[in-house]
């Protein structure tokens with residue numbers, strides 16, 4: 466059985482895992498590498514760690530390649546990082562070719578949200594499904610679309626930017642230049658921003674106390690308050706659910722897939738945002754209303770009661786991710802196993818090659 470190396474080139478740490486073809490995680494290393502030390506130091510450490518891992522299996526198992534999940538936009542054609550706020554100094558540098566040369570094994574670069582989707586599809590919440598749409602709620606909101614077990618890249622590798630779907634045309638300005646993106650309501654950054662707005666509004670005493678007591682005031686702090694029943698904190702998570710519901714309604718109308726998986730740090734707040742999310746999806750999405758599982762009860766005026774029972778295989782499932790931060794490691798390791806059809810030239814018409 467062969468194995469592959471998955472790399473999670475996160476905003477802070479570098480994590481590397483050896484995963485075999487059955488999906489067993491053989492070994493995982495979290496290097497102390499600080500991404501802020503710069504591109505060359507990170508690449509050198511990555512290459513050294515991969516060599517050390519690989520040498521352990523030499524002779525016993527074949528290395529199929531290395532997949533690297535990168536927080537940013539990847540140019541699949543050139544193997545370069547096109548844009549990544551978390552990786553300053555990485556753009557316009559032939560990352561894939563440089564690493565490939567050093568390691569003499571196929572290297573696959575992929576956006577981090579895409580590898581998370583691939584991981585959940587292979588071994589997590591969407592295991593056994595051909596298709597999955599994944600939304601990752603982290604510092605920002607990422608999206609990944611896996612169709613027929615392959616990442617859907619679109620024309621230039623930029624497909625799946627679910628975080629920048631408009632949920633409110635008059636909403637706050639987003640880093641992408643647009644207004645009222647999903648990211649502006651459902652990211653950890655957005656939760657903290659909404660908390661500060663509520664505090665500034667003078668109606669959120671508990672939030673105010675928590676924010677001033679807690680130096681590491683975060684989306685998690687707001688969630689804890691919501692769990693304790695604090696009104697303003699609950700309202701913030703209801704807003705998260707509202708925005709996700711709108712986003713999902715659009716996605717479900719567009720894609721009609723079976724599985725929609727929600728992961729990332731903010732997904733820990735599921736309990737606080739899921740009720741509004743399901744309500745909103747049900748209210749806005751007739752495709753969902755027509756395929757909703759029995760256990761999810763939408764508003765009574767919905768159409769589901771009139772519909773004939775569907776086989777469970779044709780129900781729309783919106784669920785939490787299962788693999789946590791390892792989804793990206795598994796998904797990255799999966800890339801070399803899926804082989805050449807995932808590489809950059811696969812969908813370019815022959816005359817452009």
Ligand SMILES: [Zn+2]
Nearest residue numbers: 629639641646
């Ligand atoms: Zn945006």
